[in-house]
Amino acid sequence: MKLELRGITKRFGPLVANDSIDLTFEPGTIHALLGENGAGKSTLMNVLYGLYAPDGGEILVDDVPVTFAGPGEAMAAGIGMVHQHFMLVPVFTVAENVVLGHEPIHGAGRLIDLPKARGLVKEISERFGFEVDPDELVENLPVGVQQRVEIIKALSRDAKVLILDEPTAVLTPQETDELIGIMRQLKDAGTSIVFITHKLREVQAVADQITVIRRGRVVGTATPDASAVELASLMVGRTVDLGVEKEPAQPQDATFVVKDLTVIEPNGARSLDAVSFDVHRGEILAIAGVQGNGQSELAETILGLRHATAGSIRLDGTELLGKSVGDVLSAGVGFVPEDRSTDGLISSFSVAENLILDLYDKPPFAKAGSLSPRVVAENAAVKTEEFDVRLTSVQDPISTLSGGNQQKVVLAREMSRELRLLVASQPTRGLDVGSIEFVHKRIVAERDSGTPVIIVSTELDEVLALADRIAVMYRGRIIGIVPADTSRAVLGLMMAGSTHEDALRDAGDHPTQNDAEMPEAEL
């Protein structure tokens, strides 16, 4: 099936997410759609899948113009999609999720024919060698398996074109390899695949055809033998140099010590399992790992958002465990949360208010329980100037600012105190290149002033750019702490659970991680 997009335009209010995009997906190929976060890739695919109605342009299936009023019609036309955030009902079984919307039924009550539904799941999983139990609840499955359920769901509807939206974001490097294998298998079986990603290596490993999208427009096409540097500069619009300029670290004494930290969730799962490490003053320790291996829990436990079951966290010799979040912050911990929009900012509050979110009750902002709006505004003027926050008024809601400027507000706030420890989770997620540079510089400057710094990042490039030492987390444990010059291949294996020694021995067998010389262009 040949699929063609002509002049697709999609607006959200004043923002043009897709600006007259032309694309052709040839049958039986893997077509990669490459672009930064927010470039408009997902919007385009949601238009193709009938979730959004385009404001202009047309979709052609085998040269015949079609319109999709909803995903149902797109599916009927043979388009399937595996969404970045899985579209699975957690409390349903695998079989129920797979048949939802096209249920086999029997009887007058239109009861679901469960044996038939199970059979469907089994048949497809056997065809591709998946091991999926049709009767397991989806919420009990690991993410990698959930993704396969999504693929089964699409295939059960005879998808001829399968759109995979950022499918590797939640996978380990090994799971990614397996997914790539599946993609090739599907292609051999005649399915076209649209592979949306911002990771260059994966594109080069699997794509037959590459289209690069930037700021809602197609900015170029390439074949898989295009160099990473070329693809990267197409993607971001200028030649990229992501190496952070920094002096070698001057580590002093280890003032932050975590020992045997264990967190057991109410359901019995160990999100942290005997985690031990220390951070020296004037050093950046990066916590690397695939999303969901305990990094978020570690950051939240340090801040006091989660209760630890056992262990200790000492800052300058004082125990932090058991303290309230407010006390931990007062002890000199600066915290940049993983998701600034849900954890770091209050969207309807003004920029000025957001700049005092954890200082509102301290002088000079408040006296005797009463806020001083004048001081709050003056502080905002100073901070936004210092951190180069672009805005019209500090009294505007923070939601009117761009992501980069919002993140600068968070940094400005967290660095306005005398810090004894800085914890920054995913500090540059979703930011433009300019903001990334700024944020990285400020973090390095904080290190150079003698603060111990912890960076939690799932992006290897960021880890390699900032770290003085790297701790790799896997299933709630620190699998090893390695020097900053460790190769990507070794880090990749460790992120999948190998010890450092095993990883050093095994490095080299993996198609996507063997190029340690690759420039840092994964954005």
Place this chain on the structure above:
Amino acid sequence: MSAVTAEVGTLPRVEARIAWRNPAIYGALGLLSLLVFGVLTPGEDRTRIQVSSATDVFTIDTFAVPSRLTAVLLSLVALGLAGWVAWNTANRKRNAAWIPAVFGALVLTAFLIWVMAGNSNALPLTVLLAGALTAAVPLAFGAMAGLLCERSGIINIAIEGQLLAGAFLAVVVASTTGNAYAGMIAAPLAGALVGWILVMFAVRYKIDQIIVGVVLNVLVIGVTNYLFSTVLTQNPQTLNSPPRLPTLAIPVLGDIPVIGPVLFQQSAVIYLMYVLVAVLQVMVFRSRWGLRMRSVGEHPKAADTVGINVNRTRIRNTVLGGAVAGLGGSALVAAGLAFTKELTSGKGYIALAAMILGRWSPKGALAAALLFGFADSLRRVLGNLGSPIPSEFLAMLPYLATIFAVAGLVGRVRAPAAEGKPYEK
């Protein structure tokens, strides 16, 4: 998936703490029952129980049991259950699902024995149970209405208004036509109208569903009060004197002692309730309709991406739910009652509570409705016979039970995930 897992360290494994709350609650209740209902009851007291009325086919004589001994025995069995729960918990085993029900029944029976101890009147068991069922029927309909809406993601606080509107229309139609069945058939229309307004505001204008629900209740109370004070009081004969819904005794089943008269010598609307609960229990969990409804309530976007129209599903279910509640309204006046101001007196809220206590399942909601109906019936019966507990406290029971339930003292309550959230692509 890669099988390379490195086991690091040989630290002693830290175990999660054992949750002792449930066994503690069972134990405390059991002890309370043993002391108050059992040991503290005077030894010579007897509790008389009347199990059938003179008109029954099979009559059983009223009998008496020694109060203290019976209550002590029941409490000891309950304490035994509590001990078993504690043992299971200590060994990290799951507790069986029937335990709360059996435990509750034991303590409740001990309570009844205690309440009636030494009372010269006999406890009229059949009357008590029949009253419980009558009181439970509108609650059960209301709870089914709430369930239909909430399973599709719409919070229905307006059950009260739907019951009231249904009761109003049932009375007016039954009075004008002189046919109680006509009233029963008309009532769902009024409930459905309220449901339709609710879902329109929720889906089309995306207003907070709790606000709409609360305000709709005020609106329906206002409109029915107003119409009652004007039109209905102007023509009470033609508009507000509905006939009674006839009792249809089911042969054989209706002749079973105790249960027969209670369950199977009832009016059509009660049989409808049996059918509705049974049908919903199957349809919600096993049919295509039910699967789609639940997917919309749990993860609307997932439903949308497989071609299910989220808002249409919500609209249909909420209107259907409103109709079911309207039917419940007709059950309220099935005995040929005239309409009065605020006739429902908070039953819609109790129905909501029954739905929560029943964990959004038809079966569970029916059980909760029966429990609340029982409390209501007991209050009336004890009001006539005299009892050591003020009737106000018995009236509070359903509400207290619900607070305990949502506070997690009676197991975890999990609402549909997307409940109350308007769906936007």
Place this chain on the structure above:
Amino acid sequence: MTTTTETAGHSAPVHHEERKSVLAQILDSSWLTITAAIVIALLLSSVLIAAANADVQKASTYIFARPGDFFGAAWDSISSAYSALFRGSIFDYQASGARRIRPITETMTSSVPLIFAGLGLAVGFRSGLFNIGAQGQVLLGAAAGTWVGITFSMPVGVHLVAACLGAAIAGALWAGIAGFLKARTGANEVIVTIMLNSISFYLISYLLTTSLLRQGGSRPISPAVAANATFPLLLGSSFRLHLGFIVALLAAVGVWWLMERSTLGFQFRAVGVNQRAARTAGIKVNLVFVLVMLTAGGLAGLGGAAQVLGTDKTLQAGSAGSIGFDAITVALLGRSKPLGTVLAALLFGALRAGSPLMQTSAGTPIDIVLVIQASIVLLIAAPVLVKELSLVHRIAQLFGYRMKEARA
């Protein structure tokens, strides 16, 4: 070898920024929406008023023969109802002397408990807590105030303060149950407060018939509170307006300061918008839940005290009437802001004050007030619906105004 083709480089995404015309700004303003909502609600209620009128019903039987009769009768019924409502609530042009302004003071009197309870709910709404329980909190406050008023004997001033304090504490603790359960177990405050409302009703019935507040007879009514415990009248004995009105206005100012200027209010608002961010910033969210409910319940409790100590002087199970539920509509109509809440309370106070005269002189039952009130709030909550129903916006649409663009 590479085959990279660069299609034209592009700059920033195009922004379609359009300036709203002055007309559109006026049409989108919340004041116009509120006014339109009130007018539409009154029109809807007119239909009910006319429909229930005997003359209109009679005229409707021959509407096609003499439509003038029908419309005349309808107009008569509606205008007499609304003019009676006006005379009963604002200015009685048929009375003489000081009695002419009595209605507006009655409106102010009726609004006092609504202001208090509405402010309490407003604090909750802005802090993200959906407190449906003002009804129970008002009742508990009224009961505690009554208890202090009938049980003790204290000097002038002190007794009133003590009674009010008792009422505030009782309301606060009652609401605090919901706050505490939410903080400790995550229990949904909507459900808990609904249940507490019913429990409070039975609790007060019990207290009135069997213990603490019992008068002696079989009627569920308390003895009259001591004179020292009542709110002093402001305008002499021919007017019922009492000091509570001033206190309520002061409370509104206090709530404004609390929410806009205090560090506590900063925490309340932060929790109201984004609990996770508040928690990350070191705010003790669970403590805030409890404090918000204590504040809300305290204010609602004062509302109950104002009703008993200011107006009724004795407590009955029905003393709280529907204050608690009306207060929800008051807070919603007032957009949870202190000034808005006061104005909304005055509007609903006017409806309450004017409806008895409407019933006696125009024969329109008081219950119509509930219909008006509920319709207003439903419409306010749905600005888009108001615009769809509003004649002004419909006409403006003919001249190119787009009503879907902005949501008030």
